Amino acid sequence: DAGVIQSPRHEVTEMGQEVTLRCKPISGHDYLFWYRQTMMRGLELLIYFNNNVPIDDSGMPEDRFSAKMPNASFSTLKIQPSEPRDSAVYFCASSLFGQGRSPLHFGNGTRLTVT
Amino acid sequence: SQQGEEDPQALSIQEGENATMNCSYKTSINNLQWYRQNSGRGLVHLILIRSNEREKHSGRLRVTLDTSKKSSSLLITASRAADTASYFCATIDTGANSKLTFGKGITLSVRP
Numbered sequence: 001d002a003g004v005i006q007s008p009r010h011e012v013t014e015m016g017q018e019v020t021l022r023c024k025p026i027s028g029h030d031y032l033f034w035y036r037q038t039m040m041r042g043l044e045l046l047i048y049f050n051n052n053v054p055i056d057d058s059g060m061p062e063d064r065f066s067a068k069m070p071n072a073s074f075s076t077l078k079i080q081p082s083e084p085r086d087s088a089v090y091f092c093a094s095s096l097f098g099q100g101r102s103p104l105h106f107g108n109g110t111r112l113t114v115t
Numbered sequence: 116s117q118q119g120e121e122d123p124q125a126l127s128i129q130e131g132e133n134a135t136m137n138c139s140y141k142t143s144i145n146n147l148q149w150y151r152q153n154s155g156r157g158l159v160h161l162i163l164i165r166s167n168e169r170e171k172h173s174g175r176l177r178v179t180l181d182t183s184k185k186s187s188s189l190l191i192t193a194s195r196a197a198d199t200a201s202y203f204c205a206t207i208d209t210g211a212n213s214k215l216t217f218g219k220g221i222t223l224s225v226r227p
Contacts, residue, residue, distance in 0.1 A: 004157070043158075043203070043217040056214065091157055100146055100207030100215040106157030 002026075006092050006107035014115055018080040021110045023092030024073055029105070031098045034067055034077050035091040037109070043091075049075065050098055082114045119147070119204040119218035127224040134191040136221045138204030139184075145207050147180055149189050152201045152220070161189075161202075194225045 005024040013019055025032045033048040047057040052069045060067070064083070069075040079086055089111050093104040122137045138147070146165045150158040164171045164180045164187065171178045177190040191198055201220040207213050 042219040045214055045216070048214070093157075099213060100148065100205070103148065103160035103163060104150075104158070104215065105160070108155075108157045 004092055004094055004105050004107035006090075006110050008110055009108065010111045010113075012113045012115065013082055015083055016081045017114075018078065019082045019086075019112060019114075021077040021090050021092075021112070023075045023077070023107060025075070025092070025094030026105055027073065029094035029096055031095045032069060032075050033093040033095075033104065034075070035093065035106075037089045037091060046077070048098070055098075079112075082112075084114045087112055087114050119206045119216070121202070121204055121218045121221045123221060124219075125222045125224075127226065128194055130194060130196055130225055130227050132194055134194050134198070134223055134225070136189045136191075136202055136223070138187045138189070138206075138218060140187075140204075140206045141185065142208045144182075145209055145213070147178075147187050148205045148215070149176075149178060149187075150203045150205060150217075152203065154200075158203060191223075194223075196225050196227045199223060199225045 007022045030051050034046040035043050037043045046059045047067045049069045067077045089109045091106050091109045093106045095104050096102040119138045119140045128134050148163045149161045152158045162173050162178050164178050175192045180187045201222050203217050203220045205215050205217045207215045
């Protein structure tokens with residue numbers, strides 16, 4: 001079991017550029033979550049999917065953020081255009097069940113810096 | 116919005132000592148989970164305790180849950196330098212569309 005795989009590990013971009021973060025969940029996990037972690041706000045849930053369908057995107061900060069899950073083994077989080085305040089570590093996590101009934105398995109995150 | 120709040124925010128102890136970390140929350144919950152995060156890494160699940168359980172053990176970890184006080188504690192016995200990390204509690208409330216929400220974490224430093 002390779003765990004949740006995220007890419008890239010680090011991303012540095014200029015304000016206004018498009019950023020795409022990628023995630024491969026653990027095979028067989030029906031739920032996929034995108035979190036953002038900052039010192040000020042801690043871990044925030046942005047969006048989660050069940051069986052590739054977005055269930056709750058109320059945490060997505062603005063229309064500049066979008067997420068897709070075209071199949072069970074791949075998800076993307078896109079920011080267009082990026083802004084310096086988007087700088088954070090973005091985590092993808094997957095779980096067998098939703099509603100916190102089973103543990104979340106996190107990837108090692110993508111550290112995004114927008115200059 | 117933050118549900119669980121950990122206490123203290125930072126803890127520094129000597130190797131071999133026990134570390135106790137606390138978490139308080141506001142609403143009724145289905146379960147409470149503890150996670151560890153090493154620097155530069157993702158969170159790793161440690162233990163899940165359900166609302167009808169009072170205590171759970173896993174190796175050197177002991178978690179208690181007091182639903183009447185809306186609080187939980189994580190005890191790490193005989194700490195090691197490798198236990199140095201941030202520890203988070205996460206709760207899921209009993210609402211129909213509830214989501215797992217994390218506290219801001221406790222930074223534990225174990226001095227060799």
